[in-house]
Amino acid sequence: MRWWPGVVLVVARAGVVHEALIKRTHEDRLVGHISRDATAIEAREKPLKTAASEASTSDQPPKRKRGRPRKGEVVEKKEPRRLERQADMSLAEMLADLPTHCAVGTKRNAKGHTTSWIGYKLHLDVADGDIPISAMLTSASLHDSQVAVPLATMTASRVTNLYDLMDSAYDAPEIEAKSRALGHVPIIDQHPRSVPGGKEAVAAEARARRTAGYVLAEDVRYNERSAAERVNSHLKDDFGGRYVRVRGHAKVLCHLMFGVLALSIEQLLRLIT
Numbered sequence: 001m002r003w004w005p006g007v008v009l010v011v012a013r014a015g016v017v018h019e020a021l022i023k024r025t026h027e028d029r030l031v032g033h034i035s036r037d038a039t040a041i042e043a044r045e046k047p048l049k050t051a052a053s054e055a056s057t058s059d060q061p062p063k064r065k066r067g068r069p070r071k072g073e074v075v076e077k078k079e080p081r082r083l084e085r086q087a088d089m090s091l092a093e094m095l096a097d098l099p100t101h102c103a104v105g106t107k108r109n110a111k112g113h114t115t116s117w118i119g120y121k122l123h124l125d126v127a128d129g130d131i132p133i134s135a136m137l138t139s140a141s142l143h144d145s146q147v148a149v150p151l152a153t154m155t156a157s158r159v160t161n162l163y164d165l166m167d168s169a170y171d172a173p174e175i176e177a178k179s180r181a182l183g184h185v186p187i188i189d190q191h192p193r194s195v196p197g198g199k200e201a202v203a204a205e206a207r208a209r210r211t212a213g214y215v216l217a218e219d220v221r222y223n224e225r226s227a228a229e230r231v232n233s234h235l236k237d238d239f240g241g242r243y244v245r246v247r248g249h250a251k252v253l254c255h256l257m258f259g260v261l262a263l264s265i266e267q268l269l270r271l272i273t
Contacts, residue, residue, distance in 0.1 A: 014257035018264060022133055022158045025268055031127045031161035033221065034184075036151060036170065037228035038144045039236070040105055041137070041256065043119030045247040048101040083174040086149045091157075094150035098138050100249040105140025120252055122241070123147045124260075125155040126228045131267045132235075132260045133159055137253045144169040149178050156182045163187055165225040187218050231263065239263050 086094050106116045121142060125134040134154040136147055148170050155161070164179045164186045171191040179186035192199040209215065236242035239259030244252055 014254060014261060018132075018135075018257060018261045019158060021261070021264060021268075022131075026127075026133075026159045029159070031133075031159050033128055033163045033165050033224045033227070034133065034155055034159075034161045035126045035165045035225040035228035036124070036148060037126075037167065037225070037232065038121050038123045038147070039232040039241075040107065040117045040140065041120040041122050041241065041244060041252065042117050043102055043244050043247065043252060045102050045118075047103045047118050047140075050101075082146050083149065083172060087174065087178075091150055091153050094153070095136070098136070098147065098150070099142055100137065101139050102247075102249075103139040103141040119244070120249070122232075122235075122256060123151055124228060124231060125151055126231045127159060127161065128224070128227065129267055129271050130227050130231050130234070131271075132231055132264050135257065135260050137249060137256060145172050145175060148172075148175045152178055152182060152184075163221055165222055165228075167225070168192075187222050189222065235259055235263055 082097065085097070089097065100120075102119060104116060104118055105121055106114055108114050117140060119140050120137050121140045121144075123136045123138065123144070124132055127133050134151055136151055136154075138147060148166065152164065152175075162185060164184045166175070166186070166188045168189040168191040171188050171194055176186045176188060190202065192202055195201050197204075232241075235256075239262055241256060241259055244255055246252055246255055
């Protein structure tokens with residue numbers, strides 16, 4: 001089969017088959033936890049230069065000083081952030097608003113070191129039993145939080161779940177509000193910037209709880225979020241997610257969706273047997 005004539009149709013079919021599989025197998029099932037996470041997808045192509053990256057600093061208008069504007073000074077209103085815009089968007093509009101070109105992504109690993117890659121970022125919602133429920137592929141440079149609302153909307157149309165588990169990258173009031181609006185209980189790891197006192201206060205609170213031997217129920221449930229990490233690792237090690245030999249968002253998504261579909265079938269068969 002040649003890739004280019006019907007690649008869009010193939011991608012659509014892979015996504016439709018996966019969606020039908022999830023709906024059929026979960027129509028009478030109540031999912032306890034949905035674990036949300038993203039993983040880097042390296043690609044063998046050049047990152048696209050956007051208009052913002054090509055513009056020089058000399059071409060940009062000078063930034064206005066902070067404080068109250070002078071008398072007669074006209075201050076341009078800031079454009080609403082993507083999370084704010086998504087509140088009034090449909091799922092199709094949210095997906096169209098997300099960048100999908102090849103880009104350079106950066107992240108901090110578990111040891112605190114910053115790493116970079118060229119390619120994309122795969123966002124997954126994973127149910128109990130390590131079953132991928134929804135998947136989206138965006139530019140590597142896109143922050144994880146920007147995909148949380150459309151991913152939650154897509155997942156809610158496929159399964160019924162109780163808890164949404166997310167790390168500190170998703171610590172935003174819009175994401176928490178969306179989760180509650182869908183009838184879920186969001187359990188999101190607090191980002192130090194949202195806690196008075198920052199990292200020191202978070203570390204002190206953790207030490208105090210360990211000393212007292214006190215564990216929150218939310219912390220016990222949050223440990224289930226490791227399902228997303230296991231699926232990401234399984235997809236890369238055994239279903240072709242680590243070695244992408246095609247170029248372009250549509251082809252990369254097609255490659256990954258067949259892996260997601262095969263992984264979902266494998267996990268469902270394990271539950272049956």
